[in-house]
């Protein structure tokens with residue numbers, strides 16, 4: 023079996039978009055499901071698209087065995103061309119005709135997990151973006167929408183549950199122990215939203231009545247032993263349905279809405295109409311097996327896929343360049359959902375900080391590297407490579423800026439207009455922005471829509487420089503903002519972006535100065551702008567880009583004193599956190615740039631400020647935990663021209679150890695204050711307490727490593743043994759592993775033995791070890807050992823990620839080795855995985871995106887490793903695109 027697509031790689035360009043030559047109105051699919059050989063009968067009605075010139079019908083197909091083709095019931099001539107099935111003797115005129123195609127495929131051999139595949143004896147599909155063509159020949163593009171009727175036939179004992187999109191019309195027995203189910207989807211849809219599931223599953227069920235009084239059946243399907251881990255997903259789904267109705271007036275449009283979990287999945291989850299398919303990681307949770315982070319992720323991914331029902335399914339993408347139309351908007355919606363579910367405003371801010379942290383540690387580097395692309399890309403070789411943090415997270419920021427510019431009500435109006443105009447259509451990012459602007463004709467967005475839309479067309483992270491001047495005599499403060507964006511591949515010169523800068527001014531005591539509303543949001547639309555604030559009695563401390571109002575890098579030469587004021591007093595929690603990050607970053611960069619061995623990078627003022635945060639009597643625990651977490655190695659590295667990853671690692675570790683030691687008594691206090699033993703609830707407030715207690719425990723164990731103290735590691739081990747939930751248990755284990763204490767060697771096997779049958783927990787066990795701080799090069803050998811463990815499975819994406827990605831993508835201090843062994847390991851794994859799962863391999867291939875920034879000897883060694891991958895003759899388009907761009 024070879025999954026490698028050979029032959030010339032073709033570049034697909036946005037400007038080449040042409041409407042389809044044919045429409046497909048109806049599709050009747052009949053499946054005879056068999057893991058070795060599944061037969062698919064695809065009976066379609068088609069008609070010519072009268073709006074375009076007559077041309078042959080070209081249907082996409084991949085790894086299919088074609089048995090027969092009938093047009094209007096009779097045999098016909100056809101040919102194969104570049105994998106496509108081409109029919110050119112079709113009936114004249116614009117009358118509908120029927121086309122029947124019989125094919126077979128081999129689901130059990132489908133290791134790419136695209137199209138129809140088998141996972142643990144159950145059939146699943148994944149069709150986005152171009153997987154449907156691996157099931158049958160089709161116009162596999164999102165602007166072709168059809169009505170689907172699907173009949174599934176399979177052995178009843180092995181596959182008692184047969185699911186597809188829409189409503190179950192009919193089911194019953196067949197000869198030879200087989201049975202069938204017939205599903206009809208009442209909504210037209212593009213092929214990427216098709217799904218089927220067949221297997222031995224059980225469902226948690228819940229009937230709900232929506233606002234309009236309609237009844238709906240919600241179901242969460244899992245393997246038999248996992249039923250006790252479905253409640254949270256169901257509650258999240260119920261909350262999602264209610265939220266979309268309440269916030270956007272968008273109801274559930276189906277009688278039945280199903281979620282099915284699979285342990286073999288390339289991504290997070292998929293919004294197939296009425297039949298969402300999820301990675302188990304984003305469904306299964308109970309307090310014994312899942313952490314607070316897992317609970318929060320499940321809520322947000324369940325929400326995300328549910329919200330796609332409107333933003334993605336009812337209104338879909340014209341072509342894949344418009345992916346952010348649905349993904350950016352839906353990420354924005356899931357972020358808002360999670361925030362709206364927070365009872366306290368402070369928890370909203372915590373969510374915002376977490377989202378921004380993802381953007382800045384993952385998307386900013388992408389935007390500055392070889393894979394940089396606009397939110398709406400202009401070209402691709404493999405569309406799967408463009409399911410990126412840029413399309414998703416930066417795309418969400420673009421939507422958020424629209425909301426900032428037109429206000430919350432204005433944005434809701436815009437959404438309403440968007441659905442009035444485009445329900446049932448396949449549209450573009452321009453259509454979306456136009457609807458929001460048209461619903462708010464007096465807004466800055468509408469006035470400068472063309473400038474705003476550069477966020478869709480230009481890649482790169484703009485840098486905004488701010489300069490303040492205070493004139494005491496005139497009691498006037500003048501703020502000058504200017505912007506600049508560095509070139510990205512294929513875009514040498516950038517036009518100015520439209521940048522909403524939310525701001526406030528504080529006096530030296532940290533009191534907020536009253537400003538008129540118009541001055542609290544400055545819209546920068548040109549290369550630079552000057553804002554004048556009058557009646558200012560003393561030099562103010564500016565609080566700029568509040569709430570991270572635009573995805574930019576802010577350059578402002580604030581003094582330590584100003585940052586300390588913001589950290590202590592800013593009413594904007596995001597900027598309060600950001601002030602702490604800037605203070606820490608400044609110290610990290612100074613220590614990285616200094617000569618000689620790494621000394622103690624932190625000064626008393628910084629340590630005192632951190633103590634004040636930790637001991638603060640009104641701040642939330644979650645906020646404290648975020649503020650006391652130092653900027654990541656990746657984030658620090660991004661600020662440097664040339665990166666010595668070992669130096670960055672050493673500096674950050676030194677800072678952490680210094681905080682551990684200097685705040686010892688405070689950490690001990692924090693641990694005792696925040697470790698509670700009450701009943702487990704995954705709400706943000708108690709999750710924040712657990713997070714802070716967990717951090718305190720890690721710091722205390724780190725400090726014990728230096729002092730030789732045995733008490734705190736002992737307490738951590740005790741906590742590990744008798745914790746009442748996975749969050750506390752895992753945090754205690756992690757404290758031992760991260761501090762490198764000998765007790766970790768007892769705790770790790772114990773943990774494994776406790777959870778040997780819980781795949782998702784074992785993933786954590788693997789990831790913790792592969793991601794642990796490197797001490798004298800010990801992690802790579804440990805990773806090799808983990809790969810030899812009987813529970814390691816390279817073909818299971820979650821497991822492969824838990825070891826290989828945790829090492830290559832999330833553990834820079836261990837991965838970047840002076841002897842290049844990390845890079846050699848990386849190239850071996852990329853090539854090995856590419857032979858059976860190009861999508862996962864291409865993600866891993868991204869680990870060396872930023873190689874050009876590395877100092878020697880890392881830089882040359884990294885280039886050599888990438889070149890080694892690129893030199894491979896048999897490479898998927900996915901990996902080829904990534905490594906070619908990296909080397910260019």
Ligand code: ARG
Nearest residue numbers: 150151289291292293406409
């Ligand atoms: N649309 C899915 C989501 O909600 C992602 C599916 C991506 N799948 C893929 N093979 N590229 O984000």
Ligand code: ZN
Nearest residue numbers: 326330349352
């Ligand atoms: Zn999505």
